Amino acid sequence: MERINFDQAQALHSVAATRAMEAAAASSLPAHALMQRAGAACARLALALAPHARHVWIACGSGNNGGDGLEAAAWLHQAGKNVSVTWPGAPETAPPDAHAAWQRAVAAGVVFAPGPPPGLGPHDLCIDALLGIGLRSQADAPRMPPTALHALLRQLRTSPATLLAVDLPSGLDADTGQYAAGFAPDAEEAAASTARHTLSLLTLKPGLFTAQGRDACASLWHDDLQCGAFAPAATAELSGGRQPDARKARAPHDSHKGSFGDVAVIGGEGLQARGMGMTGAAWLAASAALHGGAGRVMVALLDDGQTLAPPWPELMLRRVDALDWPQVTAVCGCGGGEAVRAVLPTVLAQAARLVLDADGLNAVASDNALAAALRQRAHAGLPTVLTPHPLEAARLLQCTAAQVQADRLAAAQALAERYACSVVLKGSGSIIATPGQLPRINPTGNARLATAGTGDVLAGLIGARLAQGLAPHAAACSAVLAHGAAADHWPDDRSLTASALAAFLQ
Numbered sequence: 336m337e338r339i340n341f342d343q344a345q346a347l348h349s350v351a352a353t354r355a356m357e358a359a360a361a362s363s364l365p366a367h368a369l370m371q372r373a374g375a376a377c378a379r380l381a382l383a384l385a386p387h388a389r390h391v392w393i394a395c396g397s398g399n400n401g402g403d404g405l406e407a408a409a410w411l412h413q414a415g416k417n418v419s420v421t422w423p424g425a426p427e428t429a430p431p432d433a434h435a436a437w438q439r440a441v442a443a444g445v446v447f448a449p450g451p452p453p454g455l456g457p458h459d460l461c462i463d464a465l466l467g468i469g470l471r472s473q474a475d476a477p478r479m480p481p482t483a484l485h486a487l488l489r490q491l492r493t494s495p496a497t498l499l500a501v502d503l504p505s506g507l508d509a510d511t512g513q514y515a516a517g518f519a520p521d522a523e524e525a526a527a528s529t530a531r532h533t534l535s536l537l538t539l540k541p542g543l544f545t546a547q548g549r550d551a552c553a554s555l556w557h558d559d560l561q562c563g564a565f566a567p568a569a570t571a572e573l574s575g576g577r578q579p580d581a582r583k584a585r586a587p588h589d590s591h592k593g594s595f596g597d598v599a600v601i602g603g604e605g606l607q608a609r610g611m612g613m614t615g616a617a618w619l620a621a622s623a624a625l626h627g628g629a630g631r632v633m634v635a636l637l638d639d640g641q642t643l644a645p646p647w648p649e650l651m652l653r654r655v656d657a658l659d660w661p662q663v664t665a666v667c668g669c670g671g672g673e674a675v676r677a678v679l680p681t682v683l684a685q686a687a688r689l690v691l692d693a694d695g696l697n698a699v700a701s702d703n704a705l706a707a708a709l710r711q712r713a714h715a716g717l718p719t720v721l722t723p724h725p726l727e728a729a730r731l732l733q734c735t736a737a738q739v740q741a742d743r744l745a746a747a748q749a750l751a752e753r754y755a756c757s758v759v760l761k762g763s764g765s766i767i768a769t770p771g772q773l774p775r776i777n778p779t780g781n782a783r784l785a786t787a788g789t790g791d792v793l794a795g796l797i798g799a800r801l802a803q804g805l806a807p808h809a810a811a812c813s814a815v816l817a818h819g820a821a822a823d824h825w826p827d828d829r830s831l832t833a834s835a836l837a838a839f840l841q
């Protein structure tokens with residue numbers, strides 16, 4: 336068993352891949368062995384998390400997730416714990432593994448009760464074994480009335496005792512990180528301050544790390560039930576470990592500024608165009624590119640030449656028509672407003688490497704010719720990274736932001752295929768997708784990043800990584816990891832602003 340600390344890369348497996356692994360492992364093991372291992376792992380972690388628990392309450396569902404809970408009950412009872420189980424399932428309808436687990440729990444003398452024991456306190460432990468990977472969005476034949484299940488879930492979530500979820504927090508979709516309808520915690524449940532842990536069994540699943548998954552899982556553990564050898568090909572990867580080394584300090588001594596590439600930020604609509612000045616977005620991206628290690632950073636503002644001097648002397652002003660396209664990595668769209676449309680045909684056709692952000696994406700979404708020009712870049716061998724947030728992704732895919740969020744991995748992959756380039760779908764658990772590559776989920780970052788301009792900073796940092804010679808997928812993964820890590824290491828006593836974040840980058 337390992338605690339997932341987000342410090343190393345991890346293979347992720349979808350429900351289908353996990354089922355395949357389970358089938359392969361089960362066929363070479365004695366009957367019920369996997370579930371016994373699952374129950375034992377759960378009991379071990381329970382004892383470690385709540386060594387002084389006077390009571391352990393286990394709420395078990397009617398499927399095999401409930402079976403894991405029943406196995407854990409038998410182990411914990413044998414370890415001398417005061418265990419009670421609520422199991423609204425029935426032996427005659429339980430799947431075979433869960434039926435065997437029920438028999439073991441009964442034989443061990445586990446107490447069955449309709450609800451939690453009275454007086455559960457912070458030292459006690461609750462175990463959520465209601466639903467695992469068998470969750471269906473519309474349960475076609477639930478063996479337990481959904482209302483009973485929801486009532487149990489509510490008692491688990493609002494109890495003061497430590498909460499350990501078996502395999503998944505019940506109701507969370509393991510593939511997407513979204514709660515099924517009716518399962519998302521309400522305000523009172525979300526505000527409950529109990530310690531929460533999740534023990535993922537056999538595999539780590541993508542939904543644990545994106546969308547609502549991070550909040551749902553809280554602290555995460557993984558046990559492969561000694562079945563690692565049966566793992567099929569990964570569905571996705573979790574980023575982690577050391578980033579590709581883009582640091583100047585480790586570069587050859589005779590490097591010069593040209594060795595680290597030129598970034599040209601193109602964006603920042605002026606105030607006069609529509610009464611909305613957005614030059615700050617371009618400066619933020621430029622500052623991030625500079626602090627991220629680009630050799631030279633130029634800024635081409637879309638402000639009709641109103642700005643005469645950059646806010647930092649390291650930055651250079653350029654007109655779009657004065658850019659040396661074969662040399663530059665363009666970061667285009669930050670604060671670009673409507674003005675960016677006029678320059679996009681040139682940028683898409685000419686930029687040697689391109690990060691397309693914000694209004695650059697919105698323009699492509701609403702203009703077929705620009706979309707075709709974007710796709711054409713791949714045929715011309717010109718690398719591109721798109722950096723949409725969910726609403727921008729929805730515009731590009733002609734769907735709603737809710738549909739994007741409903742399956743972030745699929746949405747990012749669909750965008751990457753449609754535009755034949757790398758895509759960073761931003762938000763909690765950013766997804767990085769590139770045609771022909773395993774998609775990545777980024778584990779760093781936190782809600783402090785939910786402040787204006789941090790997306791511009793990310794675009795600039797990706798530009799710096801591309802300019803330093805990383806391939807688009809690697810550049811995007813490295814920059815997203817570093818951007819989130821900067822927020823994770825942010826001093827508690829300082830508020831995070833985008834300009835301070837840009838200056839904090841490496």
Ligand SMILES: NC(=O)C1=CN([C@@H]2O[C@H](COP(=O)(O)OP(=O)(O)OC[C@H]3O[C@@H](n4cnc5c(N)ncnc54)[C@H](O)[C@@H]3O)[C@@H](O)[C@H]2O)[C@@H](O)CC1
Pocket residue numbers: 357361369370373374396397398399400401403430432465466467468469470471472473474476477478479480481484501502503515536537
């Ligand atoms: N079979 C085995 O050998 C192993 C199974 N494992 C456990 O088994 C779990 C998967 O078991 P199952 O496939 O039985 O699935 P689950 O136990 O996760 O869920 C299936 C049950 O929940 C009900 N249900 C599903 N969606 C519902 C909804 N929206 N509302 C109300 N009820 C709903 C179904 O009717 C069914 O009774 C894993 O998550 C894991 O915990 C692990 O122990 C590994 C080994």
Ligand SMILES: Nc1ncnc2c1ncn2[C@@H]1O[C@H](COP(=O)(O)OP(=O)(O)O)[C@@H](O)[C@H]1O
Pocket residue numbers: 693724761762763764765779780781782783784785786787788789790791792793818
């Ligand atoms: N809750 C969160 N957890 C992790 N990252 C977040 C969270 N909220 C925002 N971010 C990150 O912050 C950045 C915001 O970008 P974006 O939405 O484009 O904002 P803006 O346009 O204001 O710069 C993205 O990198 C996104 O992934």
Ligand SMILES: [K+]
Pocket residue numbers: 400463464465466467500501502503504505
């Ligand atoms: K569960």
